[in-house]
Amino acid sequence: MALNDYRSTMQGCTRCSYCKFITLAHIKSWRFSNGCPSIAYKGFHTYAAGGRLSAALSLLEGKSSYTEKFKEIVYQCQLCGLCEITCKLCRYDMDVLDTLREIRFKMVEDGQVPLQHTSLINNLRKKNNMVMKTGVVPRKWAQGLNVKDLSKEQGSVVFHASCEARFDKGRKKVARTAVTLLRDAGVDIGIMGQGEGCCGGKAYEVGYKAEFNQCAQNNIQAWTKAGVKTVVTSCSNCYFAFKRLYPKEANANFEVVHTVEFVDRLIKEGRIRFNKNVPITVTYHDPCHLGRLGEPYVPWNGTVTKVFGQITKHVPPKPRYIGAWGIYEPPRNVLKSIPGLKLVEMERIKENAWCCGAGGGVKEAYPKFSSWTAAERIEEAKSTGAAALVSACLQCERNFTETIKDNGQKMKVYDIVELVQQAL
Amino acid sequence: MALSNGAYQSLEDIVGTEYISAESVILDSYAWMRANELRTKDRSGFFIRPEAVVLPGSTEEVQAVMKACNRFKVKCKAFSTGWISLAQPSGAGVINMDLRRLNRILEIDEKNMFAVIEPYVIGSQLQAEVMKLGLNCHIIGAGGSCSPLAAATSFIGNGADGIFMGYSSETLLALEWVMPNGDILRTGSLGAGLGWSCGEGPGPSLRGIARGTTGASGALGVFTKCAVKLAPWPGPAEMPVEGTIPAYYTKLPNNFREYTVTMPSWKAYTDAYYKIYDAEIGYIGHRQFSKLGEDLSTAFFALYRDSSKSLDDLEEFTRKPEIQDLTDELRHYSFQLILAGMTPRDIEYQEKVLDQILAATRGHRVAAMSEPTTAQFVLLYLLKLHCKHLNHVYAGGKSQYFRPDGSPDYAIEYAPFMIELLKKYQEKGTLVKTGGDSLMGTLSGIGGGGDFHFEQFVSYNRNDMESINAARELAEEARKLATERMPGSPAALVGLPPDVMLTAIAASSQSIRYHWQWKIKQMLDPNEVGESAGYPMLKEPPKE
Numbered sequence: 001m002a003l004n005d006y007r008s009t010m011q012g013c014t015r016c017s018y019c020k021f022i023t024l025a026h027i028k029s030w031r032f033s034n035g036c037p038s039i040a041y042k043g044f045h046t047y048a049a050g051g052r053l054s055a056a057l058s059l060l061e062g063k064s065s066y067t068e069k070f071k072e073i074v075y076q077c078q079l080c081g082l083c084e085i086t087c088k089l090c091r092y093d094m095d096v097l098d099t100l101r102e103i104r105f106k107m108v109e110d111g112q113v114p115l116q117h118t119s120l121i122n123n124l125r126k127k128n129n130m131v132m133k134t135g136v137v138p139r140k141w142a143q144g145l146n147v148k149d150l151s152k153e154q155g156s157v158v159f160h161a162s163c164e165a166r167f168d169k170g171r172k173k174v175a176r177t178a179v180t181l182l183r184d185a186g187v188d189i190g191i192m193g194q195g196e197g198c199c200g201g202k203a204y205e206v207g208y209k210a211e212f213n214q215c216a217q218n219n220i221q222a223w224t225k226a227g228v229k230t231v232v233t234s235c236s237n238c239y240f241a242f243k244r245l246y247p248k249e250a251n252a253n254f255e256v257v258h259t260v261e262f263v264d265r266l267i268k269e270g271r272i273r274f275n276k277n278v279p280i281t282v283t284y285h286d287p288c289h290l291g292r293l294g295e296p297y298v299p300w301n302g303t304v305t306k307v308f309g310q311i312t313k314h315v316p317p318k319p320r321y322i323g324a325w326g327i328y329e330p331p332r333n334v335l336k337s338i339p340g341l342k343l344v345e346m347e348r349i350k351e352n353a354w355c356c357g358a359g360g361g362v363k364e365a366y367p368k369f370s371s372w373t374a375a376e377r378i379e380e381a382k383s384t385g386a387a388a389l390v391s392a393c394l395q396c397e398r399n400f401t402e403t404i405k406d407n408g409q410k411m412k413v414y415d416i417v418e419l420v421q422q423a424l
Numbered sequence: 425m426a427l428s429n430g431a432y433q434s435l436e437d438i439v440g441t442e443y444i445s446a447e448s449v450i451l452d453s454y455a456w457m458r459a460n461e462l463r464t465k466d467r468s469g470f471f472i473r474p475e476a477v478v479l480p481g482s483t484e485e486v487q488a489v490m491k492a493c494n495r496f497k498v499k500c501k502a503f504s505t506g507w508i509s510l511a512q513p514s515g516a517g518v519i520n521m522d523l524r525r526l527n528r529i530l531e532i533d534e535k536n537m538f539a540v541i542e543p544y545v546i547g548s549q550l551q552a553e554v555m556k557l558g559l560n561c562h563i564i565g566a567g568g569s570c571s572p573l574a575a576a577t578s579f580i581g582n583g584a585d586g587i588f589m590g591y592s593s594e595t596l597l598a599l600e601w602v603m604p605n606g607d608i609l610r611t612g613s614l615g616a617g618l619g620w621s622c623g624e625g626p627g628p629s630l631r632g633i634a635r636g637t638t639g640a641s642g643a644l645g646v647f648t649k650c651a652v653k654l655a656p657w658p659g660p661a662e663m664p665v666e667g668t669i670p671a672y673y674t675k676l677p678n679n680f681r682e683y684t685v686t687m688p689s690w691k692a693y694t695d696a697y698y699k700i701y702d703a704e705i706g707y708i709g710h711r712q713f714s715k716l717g718e719d720l721s722t723a724f725f726a727l728y729r730d731s732s733k734s735l736d737d738l739e740e741f742t743r744k745p746e747i748q749d750l751t752d753e754l755r756h757y758s759f760q761l762i763l764a765g766m767t768p769r770d771i772e773y774q775e776k777v778l779d780q781i782l783a784a785t786r787g788h789r790v791a792a793m794s795e796p797t798t799a800q801f802v803l804l805y806l807l808k809l810h811c812k813h814l815n816h817v818y819a820g821g822k823s824q825y826f827r828p829d830g831s832p833d834y835a836i837e838y839a840p841f842m843i844e845l846l847k848k849y850q851e852k853g854t855l856v857k858t859g860g861d862s863l864m865g866t867l868s869g870i871g872g873g874g875d876f877h878f879e880q881f882v883s884y885n886r887n888d889m890e891s892i893n894a895a896r897e898l899a900e901e902a903r904k905l906a907t908e909r910m911p912g913s914p915a916a917l918v919g920l921p922p923d924v925m926l927t928a929i930a931a932s933s934q935s936i937r938y939h940w941q942w943k944i945k946q947m948l949d950p951n952e953v954g955e956s957a958g959y960p961m962l963k964e965p966p967k968e
Contacts, residue, residue: 008887011469012820014458016507016813017569024548024568024810025665025672030529033549043443043479043524044450045506051453054470058452063470069447089670090813092735093820307739308720309850309857310819310885317736324668324731351669 003060003106006099010057018090019049019083022352032347032380035082037355037373046073049083049096056103066112074103075114076369078362079205080288080355085323092320093312104207114365117206124211129163130202132364141165141172145179148190150226155190157182158228160219160242162235163198164394170401171394174415178234178259181417185271187262189232195222201241201289206361209249216241216250223254230255232262234417236393237359240289247297258290260392260416264330267337274423277340282414283386284331284343285377285400286353287393292323323351331392334416338423344384346377354380356396363399374403378411388412390419426517427475431496435478435519438488443479443525450477454520457509458816459823461892462899469886474501474513474520481525483600483608483648489521490646491606493953501955502646504543504571510579510641514957526648529553531620537654538597540620543573543647548810550652552662560657562589565866565877567812577647578639579958582829582866582877584710584806587701588764589655591869596631597623597651604645604949620651633944641958644948658766665804668731670811673800679765680707681775682802684793685782686758690839692785693757694832697876699781700761701868705774707764708806709867714758715815715881717858722751724817729801735818750792756861758790762806818856821884823895825902832876838909839863842880845902849882854894856883938962 021027022035034040039048046055055073058064077100084097107113123132141161148155159182165175182189200215223231231254233239239258246252266272286292298319307313328350335343348354357363357373378400381389389411391397400413427446436444445451451473461467475498480486486502493500502521503511513520527544534557539550548568550561564575564583572592575581577599581592589595598614598621611634613619615627623631634644659676667673687693700706713721723741727733733741741747763778765771782788792798805811816822826842828835839861847860858881865878882898885891942961945952 011886013456013469014507014813014816014820014822015456016458016816017505018813021546021548021569023669023672024546025804025808027548027552027568028662030545030549030553033546033552043522044445044453044477045522045524046450046453050456051450054453054456055449057456058449058470061470063452064447064449067447067449069445070449073449085669090811090817091820092817308818309853309855310883310888310891311735311738311856312819313739314736317734320734322669322731 001102003056003102006095006102007057007060008093009095009099010053010060012091012094013050013053015050017048017050018086019096021086022082022348023086023089026348026352028347032354035086035352035354037080037357037369037376038077041369041372042076047076049087049100052077052100052103053096056099066107066110071107071112071114074107075117075361076366077360078288078355078357078373079360081293081323082352082355084321085292085351088320088322101205101207104205105209108207108209113207114361116365117361120206120361120364121203121208121211124198124203124215128197129167130198131163131167141175142179142191142193145176145183147179147183148188149193150190150228151193151195151222153190154227155188156227156229157187157189158223158226158231159189159191160199160231160233160235160238161191161196162233162238162394164235164398166196168398171398174234174394174397174417177415177417177421181272181420182232182262185266190226192222197222199238199241201237201245202361204241204245205359212245213249216246216252220246220250220252228254230257232257232259234259234392234394234415236287236290236294237395240293243294244297247299258327258330258392260331260334261327263417263420264333267334272420272424274337274339276423278338278419278422279340280388281342281344281386282335282388282390282419283346283381283384284335284349285346285356285381285389285391285396286328286350287391287396288353288355288359290392291326291328291353292351294326295321295323296325326351331416334420335390338419341419341423344386346380346384348380356391356393356399358395358399370399371403371406374399375407378404378409382411388414390414390416392416427498427519428496431492431498432476434492434496435476435489438485438492439478439480443481444476446476448473454522455512457512458507459821460509461821461886462823462896463509467889467892471509472513472515474518477520477522479522479525483602486521486602486646486648487606487608490602490604490953493519494605494951497951498953499955500953501957502642504574505546505569507566507570508579510958513955518955521646523646530649532557533621534559536621538621538651539654540649540651541573542649543571545572546570547572548808551808554654555657555659555663556661558657558661559654560585560589561652561654562586562592562595563809564592565809565812567809569812572652573647573650576650576652577635578641580638582869584708584712584809584866586869587709587867588707590653590871591875593635593637594870595653596635597621597653598627599623599634599650600648601634602646602648604951604954639958640954643945643954643956643959645954656766658764663804663807671729671731671801672804672810673797674804674807675800676803679768679771680803681763681771682794682799683761683763683778684754684758684790684802685761685787686753686790687785687787689757690836692787693759694836696781696785696787697832697867699784703777703781705763705777706761706867708762709759710806711759711863711865712806713760714754715862715864715879716817717856717883718755718861719751719857719859721858722754723747728814729797750790753790753792759867760802760806762803815881818858818883819891820886821892821895823882823884823899824879825882825899826880826906827878829875829877835865835876835878839878841905842902845898845905846880846882849894849898852894854888854890855898856885858883935962936965939965
């Protein structure tokens with residue numbers, strides 16, 4: 001696909017502004033009604049999805065050219081997908097998120113990228129990770145876990161730790177806890193050890209498709225060689241890459257399961273049992289990549305025709321990604337099953353969740369905007385009266401933790417598996 | 425940059441570097457609008473670029489921008505949520521003032537039932553806040569994403585709940601108005617330092633000049649704050665929303681009833697409207713779902729309520745016998761009515777009154793539409809108007825080429841020929857074949873003995889030049905018909921290019937009114953800073 005292939009989406013925008021707010025039916029207050037972090041932060045219409053579609057069309061038609069402002073407009077967006085959902089509330093002919101991604105692919109081709117992303121991608125090329133950490137030995141995250149190393153042995157279930165867990169001290173414990181939980185529940189789980197590579201998801205989001213493809217090929221080959229059938233991860237970004245992007249871009253055919261889904265399954269099967277109370281009130285943050293973007297990829301091959309004069313019809317019906325079938329209930333099931341724990345919901349949840357602020361390369365290129373976005377979510381979490389903000393994504397967790405620390409706040413941040421472990 | 429450096433610098437000094445831009449990519453995003461392709465020569469959605477866009481953050485900044493515009497002789501088009509081409513400059517040399525940063529709900533006076541809002545508060549935000557206090561607000565027909573202030577001060581403002589809460593023109597109380605010369609005028613009680621509760625005194629009572637019937641769309645300055653009336657809400661403090669996107673629905677207590685009623689003829693239809701109005705029953709009264717066409721709307725809304733379906737399934741849905749039966753039952757003479765009882769006796773009373781009206785007009789409640797899951801969907805839809813972008817659902821393009829306002833008898837008289845006209849164009853295959861009747865409309869405002877509003881939709885494909893051209897041709901033919909048969913109707917003229925509109929209104933029976941508007945403009949805005957698209961004016965008195 002090329003940007004021009006998305007012309008109908010660009011031309012289809014009516015400037016309704018639905019992309020700026022959560023779904024209108026779900027607005028519970030003025031304070032937490034915004035949906036798109038970018039326009040909420042910058043103000044100009046151009047920073048909403050509708051404005052970006054016009055910007056892209058303006059570029060295609062030669063009305064605008066690349067400038068620093070253009071670059072900022074495109075990249076000061078987390079690609080959180082809220083606009084995709086709210087647009088599709090009333091439209092069946094729009095591919096907003098794919099268009100926003102395609103603008104970035106084109107900008108990479110044209111050499112128009114933020115400097116910070118160039119460094120990020122160079123790091124990926126050289127060190128096979130996207131967190132730009134030095135001096136941390138990747139193998140150490142799994143030391144002493146006593147699970148299979150699938151770079152040397154065969155196994156059907158692989159746990160993908162993610163760059164965040166392999167290279168960030170704070171996130172390492174989440175991966176270790178997840179593996180321990182699954183292992184102790186009798187899951188024959190393995191890891192790729194030194195052979196684990198970056199999922200490539202972030203490279204894709206910042207527009208580097210070739211680098212993403214390389215990551216995908218590396219992982220697919222390694223998993224295939226090890227006999228892997230199921231990929232488990234605690235990182236929602238990786239989950240999205242494996243679940244949606246690998247089948248779409250690389251024809252991969254693995255079962256992809258997030259840790260929370262697996263743990264939910266194990267609790268229901270009685271393979272994880274709780275013995276302790278965890279007396280805490282928490283609120284749950286739906287990661288974008290696990291929630292509204294967490295729907296499985298469904299391949300489509302068919303023809304396009306018109307019915308009733310001008311209505312586009314796909315034969316067979318084309319799959320539609322509207323955030324309806326994201327992973328919303330498993331994390332809530334797990335939290336609700338923990339004795340003593342009370343779950344209170346924020347106003348913007350599930351398909352309407354406000355982004356943590358870290359995605360789409362924003363944390364790397366626009367850290368202030370990233371922190372502002374996280375701070376907005378933390379305010380919403382505090383408004384529930386919860387003592388802790390819980391998520392199921394290492395990137396969200398890191399951004400919240402760092403923002404809370406930077407702002408001198410005290411709210412605790414947990415990954416779900418940490419609370420599960422406390423209850424064992 | 426066409427704007428002089430001095431003018432740009434002056435504006436930048438007012439709003440700060442962050443909130444002004446003349447970058448082409450930003451200007452183009454402001455030049456894009458729905459239905460622009462029906463008025464541009466190349467059929468592009470991009471219309472004329474503003475010279476710059478400014479985002480003031482306070483009344484004082486708005487005032488300073490207007491003064492700078494006078495100083496530099498620059499025109500200004502202010503807008504809030506802006507889902508209409510009237511939010512855009514209609515010619516060169518105009519800056520856009522995006523009021524997005526003025527987005528606060530300043531006060532909700534529970535006892536006196538009004539709210540004070542800024543321009544970028546949207547209907548859905550205000551509604552959520554006032555419902556917590558047992559109140560509700562008028563949401564205009566374009567839906568919850570639109571600005572109540574813009575509708576109350578600057579545009580028409582009809583809506584489904586008008587019969588109970590009033591149209592926007594009826595809900596406007598005191599306002600803060602930055603005049604075109606930069607002076608601030610506070611109207612009604614606010615002008616006398618007595619708060620926001622009254623729009624008509626003891627301070628200046630200028631509602632007629634500020635907004636009149638259809639609003640000035642920014643031609644007479646900028647309204648930076650206003651108070652709007654609120655209405656009782658006999659439902660929960662937070663309306664429960666269930667269901668999987670997009671098939672959301674609500675379950676409300678038994679004091680709410682949702683009905684789609686259907687009549688045997690247009691005559692019976694209008695009789696029912698008058699009787700409902702006279703009996704003062706109903707919380708929402710709207711002919712809503714027919715907007716997607718008499719042939720397709722039932723099938724569409726059935727698939728819309730199944731999250732796994734899409735337009736790819738529309739044909740299949742139209743073939744279902746139960747859908748075909750319902751399509752026939754709803755054809756032409758049906759509308760939606762929501763009753764909300766303030767007490768158990770009230771809802772009982774309203775039901776009995778409706779029974780009598782239906783008996784007198786030989787109408788009936790459509791049973792399939794009152795089936796619980798359908799009724800729950802309709803209740804949420806009409807009470808929140810949260811998915812009005814469905815107007816564009818078929819192929820992105822939608823326009824209202826015919827929109828009479830007035831008594832039901834007046835508006836209905838023109839419905840049959842507008843239906844036939846749309847059928848004629850749809851037969852050519854370049855428009856979406858929805859069926860000729862795509863008339864949507866509100867039942868009434870509070871005053872005027874039944875102020876009925878109708879809009880006939882045409883759905884076209886924004887990505888198909890032939891389809892755009894067909895919609896344009898249809899609009900032109902409809903315009904000719906409207907000016908012949910409905911001379912002077914302002915609503916029939918909305919959206920015309922200014923030159924066409926002026927020619928039409930000069931020949932109309934109400935042309936004096938447009939001369940009066942020119943006089944107002946001369947008095948309030950001698951430098952013509954307020955951009956005048958959407959505020960039709962004749963510069964000469966009408967000829968006898």
